Amino acid sequence: AQSVTQPDIHITVSEGASLELRCNYSYGATPYLFWYVQSPGQGLQLLLKYFSGDTLVQGIKGFEAEFKRSQSSFNLRKPSVHWSDAAEYFCAVALRSNDYKLSFGAGTTVTVRA
Amino acid sequence: AAGVIQSPRHLIKEKRETATLKCYPIPRHDTVYWYQQGPGQDPQFLISFYEKMQSDKGSIPDRFSAQQFSDYHSELNMSSLELGDSALYFCASRIGLDEQYFGPGTRLTVT
16 A cells, blocks of 8 residues: 555654654555645645755755665754744645645654753 | 645534544645644554545544545534543645645543
8 A cells, every 4th residue: 555654753852963754655656745844823834855866865954864775764854953944834745647646644743942 | 835724723512513624735736634642642644635636545434524625725523522632633745756745733621
């Protein structure tokens, strides 16, 4: 079955420390891959996306993600976390065959401690 | 740059009432998607339209219907509202091989 998995429900990280959020997908073909961030009660903001090409993708707010085909993964990283990075992070995938509709992972809540 | 507009931003309805949510896509975007995000949940795809025709349908209740009009705006109509319909409803638009651009969402509360 097609699925998007974010193994970590909740991550707590100290301000200034590095952050890595995991995302794995199970699809027959390589989907288009996205990371979104959502603050409580707010909308979805796109951090970065991967369609093709360079497997290391740079996004906004200092985030980057690496696509690894062999591991069916698209992990999100940030070298130094700021308190404002506390939010919910969603990995999402889309397929051309599915009219590019997005399927989201369950999300990872990031808490930043001072 | 123009963004996706959703109205209203907040809506409070009672059980068994009806609600209409509106979405105005980015100009020239030809595809519109609707998603529902329940409390503490990830967004779930409801329905999509391409060039005013329904292109895909997800887990949308029969009580809900939607359409896209000639000016490309879309409306999600929800009838016989239930408490479980309380959620954030997002609209997104897209053109070609590009990302979806999300609106700010409509928060529906059913009491």
